[in-house]
Amino acid sequence: GEDVEQSLFLSVREGDSSVINCTYTDSSSTYLYWYKQEPGAGLQLLTYIFSNMDMKQDQRLTVLLNKKDKHLSLRIADTQTGDSAIYFCAEGNSGYALNFGKGTSLLVTP
């Protein structure tokens, strides 16, 4: 399938902003998603963006999409210890399944 790439780890201090990056290769993507997985749990949809949008903001979360470079980012403002989790980027197109990245482990330190 098409590739979705993310860095594996990110560490930030509590109160700072976190930026998690993702690149994808499928130019026919229609939706791009960010999922959060807390330890021992399933994936929970955090937010999504349509491929014809550049930005979406939802409280502390900001999603930026650069369609030309096929680059997606998730910014978490005022990061808290409860934000420590694995974050997955995923892209969807005309098919049935989503293509997931391997996930970025975010560690928030006090």
Add this chain to the structure above:
Amino acid sequence: DVKVTQSSRYLVKRTGEKVFLECVQDMDHENMFWYRQDPGLGLRLIYFSYDVKMKEKGDIPEGYSVSREKKERFSLILESASTNQTSMYLCASSLGQGGYEQYFGPGTRLTVT
């Protein structure tokens, strides 16, 4: 509130046993998926189903089979469990074709000894 449930959170089985993992969704979704998740490898798609009795192989179907007799239920079967099938198994469902979001169950941690 949408819900995907999995029959067990934790399961321990012996090598060679036949293992059934069950998943149920209450959203009348067309598509259902089985993934396994291993450290450093992310999510890998095992099988998915886009309709009752219909199934498609994912990226790693070897050693697994699936069954979808009813729209709300999707079962993953390990015909003869092996230690390399020790993993976290995640079930998901989605509305239909077209890149729709997937809703995930809580996962089953399977250990094969």
